[in-house]
Amino acid sequence: MLTRLILALENKELEASIEQNFAPSDIQVECHGQQKNPWHNAVQSCGDIIVISESFIPRPVDSSINQLNNLPEAPTTVVVHDVDSSEEHARLMAAGADVVLYSRVSLNNLIDTVQATLESRLQLVEFNHLARKKGPQPKLNDFISSSETMQLFINEVQLVAPSDSIILLLGETGVGKEHLAKAIHAESPRSSGPFIALNTAALPEQLLESELFGHTSGAFTGATRARRGAFELAHGGTIFLDEIGEMPLHLQTKLLRVLQDFEVRPLGGEKQIWVDVRVIAATNRDLQKEVELGNFRKDLYFRLNVMSLMIPPLRERREDVPSLSRRFLSLYKFKIAKNINHISKPAMTALSNYEWPGNVRELMNVIERAILLCKTDQITLDDLPSVFNTTSRQISPFMAPVIENVAFWEGKTLPEVQKIVMEQVEGAYLRMVLTKTCGRVGEAAKIAGIHSRGLYGKMKHLGIRKEDFK
Structure with a gap:
């Protein structure tokens, strides 16, 4: 600061x-x-x-x-x-x-x-x-993964973490963008400085400018005292601008100026204040498309896009679900004070086969809920939400989140929703036929009416492994 x-x-x-x-x-x-x-x-x-x-x-x-x-x-x-x-x-x-x-x-x-x-x-x-900072701090080791895609991603992150370059984190809601930003800060030369996070979509437009750049006393009605902005508070450390794609256009212009000169002018102030900060921005939107639609400034996009990192969604790295589930179990059992040490095999299978539209954040919530409801020392299928229990619903558990959770569609165009739904339909269908054939790809391809090479390609894209069905 x-x-x-x-x-x-x-x-x-x-x-x-x-x-x-x-x-x-x-x-x-x-x-x-x-x-x-x-x-x-x-x-x-x-x-x-x-x-x-x-x-x-x-x-x-x-x-x-x-x-x-x-x-x-x-x-x-x-x-x-x-x-x-x-x-x-x-x-x-x-x-x-x-x-x-x-x-x-x-x-x-x-x-x-x-x-x-x-x-x-x-x-x-x-x-x-x-x-x-007492207690466990976010670190890049939190993202250790069995997934080759995720391993390549973390290797890339480790290369850029020690620098001062602007980073743009991309990925769906719930993949852990803020946690990754904190981990990058913690393993950078700025780790002894502050980490200031600001969600640019969570504040009314008239307050966002003050939160970003601060204001002087009397700058507007109700401003009885001066206030530091997020950039000044982050001096010597890192500022994390979440949901950057939601920022109003007129503030995008001011942000661009700050990113060019690293000088901020508080609302009502006459002097520029120089700040020494590293900027990490994040969004779940396609910024290139937002630029084409006129919702995001092209020059700001290029300024932010020095190093863009796309965090893979959880459905593309299902092999990480068991280790993440056990990690969250260890975390929440102490927080909730319940002696639960295991997740049953059927429950783990259901967790691994789920599509996870809410990504890691949804997995955390499911595990915490299961611990609260669990009456033994082991989480079973009965402790999970009903969407994980195939006998409790006529529809596939993989499709239920899309059909029932309307919030999942918000912020997406119809083609985007159609693409995601089709992938989930394909995933649910392929898991069904692979279950029926005990993981034999050739037989599953015949049932599906496609070539076995085509089935392998779809399995790889959807993160489905034949070993899980044997």
């Missing part, structure tokens, strides 16, 4: 000298001492360190300093006073000031004290960041 140093000093030359000293550094300096209401501006600045003249602090001083200490940023307060008195120093410290300085000390001593305060603040931020 970019550190904000707020100066509200009565001595104009002193304020200018401190600003000049810290301007070239990785610090954002704001000066309010010569403005109309220095105290009001300092309180509304969302600063990390506030250096303020004692004469600007409203009376009673105790309650005013307490107001500073109770701001959301919990700023470090440096009070500069004009009286060289130990009693005055003690009074201000007792009121809650973190540092008290006599205004007539040498400029070098004053700057050294502010510098030491900044370093202490940065150490505090780093300590809090490490405290929040």
